[in-house]
Amino acid sequence: MDLDARKLGILKAIIDEYILSASPVGSRAISKQDGFNLSSATIRNEMADLEELGYLEQPHTSAGRIPSDKAYRLYVDQMMQKAALTDDEIKLIRAHLTAKLDEVEMVMKQTAQALSAVTHYTAMIMPPMLAANRLRHIQLVPLREGRALMVVITSAGFAREAVIRVPDEIGTGELERISRILTERLHDCRMDQLGERIMQDLGGELFERRAFLNSMVEAIEHKMEPDAPNVQLSGATNMLHFPEYSDVNKAKMFLTAVEGRNTLYELLKRASRLEFSITIGGENENDMLKDCSVVTATYQIGEEPMGSFGIIGPTRMHYGKVISVLEFMSRCLTEMLTSDDEE
Amino acid sequence: MDLDARKLGILKAIIDEYILSASPVGSRAISKQDGFNLSSATIRNEMADLEELGYLEQPHTSAGRIPSDKAYRLYVDQMMQKAALTDDEIKLIRAHLTAKLDEVEMVMKQTAQALSAVTHYTAMIMPPMLAANRLRHIQLVPLREGRALMVVITSAGFAREAVIRVPDEIGTGELERISRILTERLHDCRMDQLGERIMQDLGGELFERRAFLNSMVEAIEHKMEPDAPNVQLSGATNMLHFPEYSDVNKAKMFLTAVEGRNTLYELLKRASRLEFSITIGGENENDMLKDCSVVTATYQIGEEPMGSFGIIGPTRMHYGKVISVLEFMSRCLTEMLTSDDEE
DNA sequence: GTTAGCACTCAACGAAATAGAGTGCTAACA
């Protein structure tokens, strides 16, 4: 028994239908569709075959069939057409993004909102990883009693702050001097090499400040990698509109899983290695997401991949549309973050 | 007919019971309690009176009674005892807050999490309003092509960044000079008076930079007030545990209302005027929150009120505990943000 | 003023009946 063209066609029709209706698809519904001039009985035979092959499942004897994860995988890999964005959708996205966004955090928030608004699924995005950025400026500003605020600014215009301890013997003037020397010497140094460079280059001139520089490096390194709490989430409640989540307990499970950002953080971190990824139902490592599909993409600054973002929805997701939206958004983001109009 | 001591006692017993059980309280349940040596029939008579007075409601004829908003108001104003925090609760809060929190945003996040974890309700917090802070440092860092990153640092150690346009004729050296002059002259100026001061004081020395300074002031003012998207939220899904929200639609309504932060922002902004506030059910202006109670408090830096935070829960909320938790948290936050150990 | 007693109400629960969608199989057909 083989997956011939007709079986494929029927499977595609079933998946398309199920994505819309969310309820098991019967043989009659398919046989009535244009294109197949087959009776429901014939479709039934084919459906039985497809079930045996693992592409369809039957919730119970007298129900229609629903696609399995395996079917979605086939669908995504071979059968699906991308759905171009409508003008309205593009407008909606632009409306979220064109407002003057001068903070990255705002860009992240707006992106997540745009994604969830346009797809009606749940959107998530991880802020940029700054490892590949280059240093532009370091400034130490004294606060009260042995503390200073260190501000580090990168080539792409990101700023990171941290409060650090300052040994008593370092005064305001000295902080200023250290700032100036570091800014001068480390200009254009990759952020993830800052540690080595500070330690190597500056042995001479700032030798007696070794310990202090060490604590600065530590603070910088800590701030460059985004953390779980920095993951932006939007539209988690969208899931409640889907019949899959009409059961309060399922909804609770899902919402609890995404509310603590750790799950999403892991997801996005792994996803940042691939330009694009689709994970369907059981393919997810996280048990909480066994009924969900996750589609992710990445954005860049210049040529350098900076972070990832994505959509979580029911396995019965409108993949074609989601993929198009993410591709579009990836271009938008890369453009926004790369252009000079952005922080 | 009057609210005598016995009626008050019975009302309190009913409210206490209902807060625990969430289901209508019958006369027998009260008459069996120690303290009242009254038969259920007597209680029934009193309950009928209390209903007539507007303190109790009956979902249907043969059900027990539930407290009205008016009853909760009376309860909160006159009858309730504060519930001291248990050691475990204090530990839980400290566990969230003692981790080295060097960014305000992290403090906000952790506070919200601690509040929702310890109360099992939904917590929200608004980041500090910096109007009353004083300027500590201004730094302009050139980015590419006519842009600079402006970093403003305040006395309490907060930093705000904004990308601003720089006229072509202003070079790197000039940016440095402007930074230095502004930092010197405006040192310790209240953030909300920065605009006037810049414009008045510096007419002479930086006269030809008037337009540029103007755009700086504008950017600063924009960044000092927290925005709706900055409101931190935690534990929204906690509400799903309560029988009040076992209906998916109610849950959806609530979650949608809090997901868009605007509602909460309005709530907290209004709340920041009062040191403490309790709003019960229908007292809420927002229709979405007619079934909820909102309890808010404020935190300070030094003597200056900085922002507000609060709890949203069902009207059947454990007010005594929530109030204690918020009072405790208010002290914690004020201490954290005031002490030198904080950004 | 308090209480026992009783008839009454109403939501909640569960069993039984019904409807309807859909299947699998068989036999006939092209």
Place this chain on the structure above:
DNA sequence: TGTTAGCACTCTATTTCGTTGAGTGCTAAC
């Protein structure tokens, strides 16, 4: 050999209806 009509069968979802039990309101007696 693939396709189709027909039919018995299965199983869920929905409705109906009786039952249960918590709780009330009222009355009459204490």
